[in-house]
Amino acid sequence: MSSPEVRRPSLQRRMALELAVALGALLIGLFVVLDSLIDRELYGRLDHALQDHARAIAVYLENGPDAGELSVLRRLMPEYELPGHADFFEVWGADGSTLFRSASSADRPLQHPPMGGQGPRYYDLDLPDGHAGRGLAMPVLARLGGKPTEVTLAVATERTEADRLERRIHYSLMGGVALALLLAVGIALLAVRRGLRPVLRFGERVARGGASPIPAPSPAPMADAALPRELAPFAAALDDAFARLYATIERERRFSHDVAHELRTPLTEIRASIEASSRRPGDDAARDAAYGTSIAAVERMQRAIDTLLQLARYEAGQDRPATDPLDAAALARRLLASLAPDAAERRVRIDDALPSALWVRSDVGSLERILSNLLRNAIAYAPEGSTIRLGAETSGGGCFLRVDNPAPGLDAADLDQFGERFWRKAPAGGTAAHAGLGLALARALAASLGLALTFELRDGWLAARLGPLPDLSMD
Template sequence: MWSSERRWLRSIRRRLIVALVGGLGSLLVVLFLLLDQMLDHHLYARLDAQLLDRARAVGALLASGTPVDALMPEFREHGHTDFYTIWDTAGAVLARSSSSGTQALARPPRMPAAEPLYYDLVLPDGHRGRAVAQQVAPGPAGDPRAALLTVAIERTDVDVLERRIHLSLLLVSLLAALGAATLAIVVVNRGLRPLLRLGGRVGSLSPETAQVPLLDATLPSELAPLAAALDSAFGRLYDALERERRFARDVAHELRTPLAEIRTSAELALRGGDPGRAAAALAISLAAVERMQCSVDGLLALSRYESGQAEPQPEPLDLRALLEQQRQVLARATSAGAHIQLEGAAEWWTSSDAALLERIVANLLQNAVEYAPAGSRILAGVKVTAEGAWLEVRNPAPDLHDSDLPRLGERFWRKRPERAPDTHGGLGLALARTLARVLVLQLHFRLDAGDLVARLGPFPALPEA
């Protein structure tokens, strides 16, 4: 039972309707009780004022010795009329109205003090009534024994009016409660429409289509943070899906040629008869495997950094020393004819991730060495400006044009001259651009008098201790 109730209240619409109807119903009950109390008080106040006026008139007549029944006919008629009774100090009845017959009015629950005492009772004719008791002074013409006067009137009309008022209030309250419940349902349904529309738009999103922003001007301000958070989350999800698709496409694109080479070499080796041909086929296959490994490693690194799986770890480093280190590593690893010459500032200390920065510099230098004509000179150095230091790598690029600059850093794009070996994976500059974004650096390319200039920075100076 409790579990079914919990399931029923899981609905926001039901919770809001129950809360609104319950709250409005409670408010109407309180208003009903307050109005009933006020009306009852007003009716009894008018009845008590009427009683007090008659009691004072009766007291004045008694003090003057004038017969009450003679001047006030309502006290001598029988049935739905008025009554009075006079007691002495001992509680004995001294006089009563003709309408009372032989039965006196019921005594008050206690003797009144200076103020009149009002109370309910059953009248001599059997009807319900209202009475007021007050002390009296008999006066020179009255009975000197008189001490207590009670005047009563029938309250049937007041009771009937009170019941009608109660019934009217109850009907009005029920109608108001029904109207409040209907209004609560309408308001809740209208208020939840934007949320339902937002849910429909979220449900219509598909990984096969472009992301449609959920946050727009039609959303209420209360839903704007939710829509913004969903846009951000779905944006990351779409980016991850796009990275996976791009990775799969890139792998298929990059491995197609080496796999074809390996297959062709294997078929040649299987023909047999010539050990030299078999050794050459194995060498071709090994070179193709190396290119595949280089491509896969580059793609994995790009995917890892683009997805934010690797966070930079800043540490103090000298840019000039880092350039010199990468120059020596490249000189030992390659036999290129191009010569790298360092220039610019002799020292510039900054704070950055040394491993990521080394990979960027290595890719820039390797790209310059592989595409520069044989025997040419490559310049690399640290240029200091007002905004900080910039790493610059300059190499001759006679085959490049201004229209090629936007494609530098594009995956697998290579403008390879005939003399260049087909060992470049086309991922070096793409990885350099990605790592530069990770390090919050700018990487620009421009052509200057036939030279390609790559600028990485700016690097702020390391604060002095």
């Protein structure tokens, strides 16, 4: 029973939501700031007008002949003497009692400001006519009975128009912010969708690359010039991962193909020899020949399989060389001694031009296997009675080993095939010792050591050059 599909979160929806919330918070904050600034400016103008009126009345109170003579004040500020007008003032004594008020109050008192503070105090109040108002109370000096006396002057004015204007501005700002928020959400959705379009296309490319059938060639690189800079590291990592995956698949495919290729002929030989022996029952010579042919074929299969397995380990990076100081000249001479019988059988002479000691840093087993392969090939394929040269040369702080042998049967085009598995100049000339894998293994071992194994054909001579090996004699 299949499990229900998990609902995965949407990156596009999440980014759009977070962007919309951020823009909404920004617009709301902007609304609060603008509304506060407008209120402050609007009511600041109202307070400034109250302050001007209070100062004008205070000047009269301080310099008038008597506080009870208001005729001059009526002439100067008639707005306070019209019943039903929106402006009011009142003077309180030190004990809070009303000394006199404007005629516009119609004998109804003004509200006192909240307690606290000695200087000018602005406050909101209900006016004598029942409307909402704004007031200012401040201490002044008035001439009462011919002498200066400290009193409190309160002036007030109606704030209905200011409140109405403030509400209109407030609602206008609120509507503008709401519209801007809707536009911002729409723009955020569009921007996120357009911004994530390369990501979606990249995901489709990854899906197509991951869904490619195994026999298909390596997919096109994910990283290209059109990819956004932020996605380039992911694309490079995927390209590297796909490259390693396809390389592994290719190694396994090649290994399977090589094993099948190499085992086909020996198995055919074994089957043919056994069938031939079975048709001659009681023939000991035929049976012994079949045994010999089968054993030789099995040895060839064993050698090929061992070499293929070693190649696969080195190509997969499973075997790492351990480099140590070693005498390459002594190593090469031990190999020459072990190969002396093969050389004598083909009457091949080996010219040893190596120095008495050649100390380098390398892996003993890998270097021995490479040199053994080169020397065996040189002995096996050089013409009988010819001479092979073994030497060394130093260049750029490194040491190069050389194996030169006559190769009249080779041409320049053959060098391109060197190192390919199972390649032989004569396809039918494979033996248990030469299955066409030696140079492939030698090159893989050289690559694992960080060395180059190159071949050059000049004047009928094949020169194999291995290096550069770190020359310890120069340290």
